[in-house]
Amino acid sequence: MPHIRIASYNTRDFLDDRAAAARVVRAIDPDVLCLQEVPRRLLAAQRVADFAAQCGMFWPGQHRGSGGTTIFTSLRVRVVRSQHVRLAVPFPQRTRGFAVAQVAIPGREPITIASVHLSLKPQERAAHARQILRLTGGGEAILCGDLNEQADGRAWQLIANPMRLISPAAPTFPAAAPRRLLDVVFATPGIEPLPHPDIRLDPRDVTAASDHRPVWVDIGAGAR
Numbered sequence: 120m121p122h123i124r125i126a127s128y129n130t131r132d133f134l135d136d137r138a139a140a141a142r143v144v145r146a147i148d149p150d151v152l153c154l155q156e157v158p159r160r161l162l163a164a165q166r167v168a169d170f171a172a173q174c175g176m177f178w179p180g181q182h183r184g185s186g187g188t189t190i191f192t193s194l195r196v197r198v199v200r201s202q203h204v205r206l207a208v209p210f211p212q213r214t215r216g217f218a219v220a221q222v223a224i225p226g227r228e229p230i231t232i233a234s235v236h237l238s239l240k241p242q243e244r245a246a247h248a249r250q251i252l253r254l255t256g257g258g259e260a261i262l263c264g265d266l267n268e269q270a271d272g273r274a275w276q277l278i279a280n281p282m283r284l285i286s287p288a289a290p291t292f293p294a295a296a297p298r299r300l301l302d303v304v305f306a307t308p309g310i311e312p313l314p315h316p317d318i319r320l321d322p323r324d325v326t327a328a329s330d331h332r333p334v335w336v337d338i339g340a341g342a343r
Contacts, residue, residue, distance in 0.1 A: 122313055122337040123150040123196060123224055125232065127263035127286075127302055129331035130189065132156050133166060140328035141173035146320050147335050151222060152176060152191040153234030153263035157213070163274045179220075186216035188234040188264070197223040204245050204254065208238070215243075217251055217264075224340045228312070231255050235264035237274055244274035252281060261338075262340045265331065269300055278305050285312040291332040294325055302334050313337040 126149035130140050138156055144152060153173070158166045164180060167189060171178035176191035177198075185203035192198055201220040208215050218234040233255050237244040244267060255262065262282060286304035290297035305313070316337055325332060 121226070121339045123152070124335055124337050125149060125151045125261060125304060126333055126335035127153040127262065127304055128333040129133075129155040129236070129265045129282060129302060130157055130326050131171075131331070132158055133170065135329055136172060136324075136327040139324040141170060142218065142324050143320055143328050144174040144176070144334060146324075147318055147333060148193075148323075149176075149191075149335060150193045150196045151220070151232055153232065154189050154191065155234060155236035156187045158191055159183070159185075170179045170215050184214070184216050185218050186214045188216060188224070188236050188237060188289065189216040189219045190220045190232065190234050192220065192222065196336070199229050202227070205252060206287045208243065208341050215247060217247075217256060227341050228259060230291065231260040232339070233262045234261070235262060235266070237265070237267045237339045239267055241268070241273060244268060244272065245277060248274035248277045252278065256281070258307075259309050260296060260300055260307050261310065263334075264303070265301050266303060267301060285310070285338075286334040287315055293330050294328075294332050297332060302331055304334055306336075306338070309314060310338055313339060 177245045179201045180245035182189040184205035200219040206215040285306045291302040
C-alpha cells in the first residue's frame, strides 16, 4: 500500500555522534522528519543544513525562535508552507517553540505536521500544548516530538483529547536502556496508521547518536 513515513527524533544538539544520527535517519528513511534539540546558536544554520544533507533530506532553514525544533522532508512529499513559531517563556529561561509544516500528500488533503519539544516545567508544558493545538487545529494534523512527560501528564492529556497516540507505546528514553516514553506521534482521528514497520537499527548507532530513541509511523497515501 502506498504510504508516507513520519518520524520524530531528539538529537541532543548534536552533542553526540552526528554521523551515527544520520545513519539512523537514513535507515528509517522518513518522508517527514520532526527534529528536536537541533543547534540554535553558533553556526547553527550551517550545522543543521549539513545534517540534512547527511540524512539525504531537504531543510527549509530559518529555524530561529523555534526552541531547537525543525522539520526535514524528502522529495517524495511537497511542502505547501512551513514556519517556526516562538512560545513565550520567562527570561532568561531556555527558549521554546515549535516547527510546523503543511505537507501535500498524493490522494488526500494537505496534513499539518508539528515538531514540538515541551518544557521541563509541568504548567508551562500544559500552557504550550494548548497554544500549539490552537495554532495547528482546523484539519488533519500530526504532532510529533519530545513531550518531557508521560501519559499521566497534563500536556499529554490535553493533546490526547483531540488527537490519539499512533506511535508505539514503548519507552524511548534514555536510549541505552529506555524507561520512559517521552517521544511520540499523535494524530487527529481521520489519520489511520498502517501496521508499524519493523526497522532494524544498528544498536551502536542508536546509543551513540543521542540520549533519545527515534519513533516513526506510516500512514496511507495515494499512489506516488
